[in-house]
Amino acid sequence: MRLKATARVMPGRVKAAAAVAAAAALAAAGLGACSGEDEKPVGVAKVASTLGPGEGALNLVTLPGSVESGSTDPRVDWVTPFQERTNCKVGLKTVQTPEEMADLMRDKDRRYDGVAAPPEVAGRLVEDNQVVPINPDLVDGYKKLEPKLRKLLERDGKHYGIPYVWGSNLLLYDTRTVPQPSSWAALFDPGQARRFSGKLVMRDSPLAIAEAALYLKGKERKLKIRDPFSLTRRQLAAAGRVLAEQRPYVQQYWELPADAVSAFAGGRAVLGQGWPYHVDVLNRASRPVQGVVPSEGATGWMDAWMIGARVQHPNCMYQWLQWTASPDVQQQVAEWTGVAPANPQACSGDRLKSGFCAAYHVGDRDYLDKIIFAHAPSKACRAGKDEDEKDDEDCTDYAEWTRTWIRSTRA
CATH class of the missing domain: 3.40.190.10 (Periplasmic binding protein-like II)
Known part of the structure; x- marks a missing residue:
């Protein structure tokens, strides 16, 4: 199976066509x-x-x-x-x-x-x-x-x-339903994600693996993740497992910004990944959605x-x-x-x-x-290694990230 490589489409890139759909969902x-x-x-x-x-x-x-x-x-x-x-x-x-x-x-x-x-x-x-x-x-x-x-x-x-x-990738939540989260664990820890099963949204991009890597950076310190966009095969595999465990609880992997707006506006989503754009649009429509930078940081x-x-x-x-x-x-x-x-x-x-x-x-x-800020994943590791790490352990490139994304998010 080949992933349809989706663009990180800016809101305005679909504004003329998608604004009508988003407005209808809000109404x-x-x-x-x-x-x-x-x-x-x-x-x-x-x-x-x-x-x-x-x-x-x-x-x-x-x-x-x-x-x-x-x-x-x-x-x-x-x-x-x-x-x-x-x-x-x-x-x-x-x-x-x-x-x-x-x-x-x-x-x-x-x-x-x-x-x-x-x-x-x-x-x-x-x-x-x-x-x-x-x-x-x-x-x-x-x-x-x-x-x-x-x-x-x-x-x-x-x-x-x-x-x-x-732009930045924030942790979005509906304040009526979800207590203010402080960590990416709200989205990636199975025990926490299960509480809002079927109402999570994730952006549909291999680079979204980086948020799972940020979560693991704090939870699994033995993985020694430094840069969430520069992962060894072992680190990438661990992030893939996090995403695969999360998949049953995800309502939608969104490609167009209007899709995430509609999901939150219509109550189909209460927690997920989004941008300041989503918070701005939803707040101006009197929807109680906020975005936070988790304790691990945001990409x-x-x-x-x-x-x-x-x-x-x-x-x-x-x-x-x-x-x-x-x-x-x-x-x-x-x-x-x-x-x-x-x-x-x-x-x-x-x-x-x-x-x-x-x-x-x-x-x-x-x-x-x-x-x-994101950079293209490359086999050349951007972050330094500890003395006890193998010198010949390469990092993973964007093609490997794409394959991991497909395996982890496609049923």
Whole structure:
């Protein structure tokens, strides 16, 4: 059985279609193919040192909704103003899954200038040399982006991505039914999960294994888990067993954010994994759902813009990096997608409302310090080992995580 590799779809990516369904539940309870696709590559680019005039075109790879040109909603468009200002015509290649995105960027017969990569893609592109380092000195406003986010894609002193948006994975609970939980054990300990059997929800992603690993980090100290995204085979197998034991109590593994909203709104869920988006939407609809960062910590994710190794229009790409990092564009992206902007200045002046910024913890450094941000699982262990651990014990990669997720969550 092959897992349908699902994207971590932002709320706004399905907003136009899913908002109607979500509202009903609450009441009841790009532009085209890349112009350069057929051209053969002429080598691998190097990090830029200077910029010249734009080349007139820009070919990007994105997941649905991460870049809007007015085609979904004419009021939501940060592509057209960019084209008018720079004369760089944007071609969007929209993919449905992270795996499709990774495959396209690895295809040597295709030339994409940039990609809005989620963490399960970004790290692998760096390892596979499918992206090139970025010169942050050429990106106006780079130093205004959250410092912790800027460091996530640093390797050996080089910068491989410009932060775009970010979010966190919280423990959600219905305050009418569930006492305030303080640990991931509420969701993963069989004795505790059984109390709410059939009313648990989990996001449908192999990276959700990391929450089970966080639970085990405190419960099974002999496993010596340090980084929940960097697991040995023994650690990954243990996390898989936790998920398999939890499976009988899970009502739904959600792919679309609206699905989790509907489950909590309709009373079909009272406990599970979710985002600040879910808390915000449900609270505004007067639903008593809260989200907490458990004692073991919470995981998070960041999407970042990266430059392809066979970039054809580097000057236009750098202009795009500056454009998408600017406060005004970050405001539009955040409002549409329902996630936190990487530039806290999006909350300054009369841009984003203070209620939005508080709900999504924009600029909250103390909150950010509690978040363990995702990176692509790799055979090269990111965390150090104790002296008594085997030197030849590798960690597990994303393909192994995917197989474990399938075995653990599919009946």
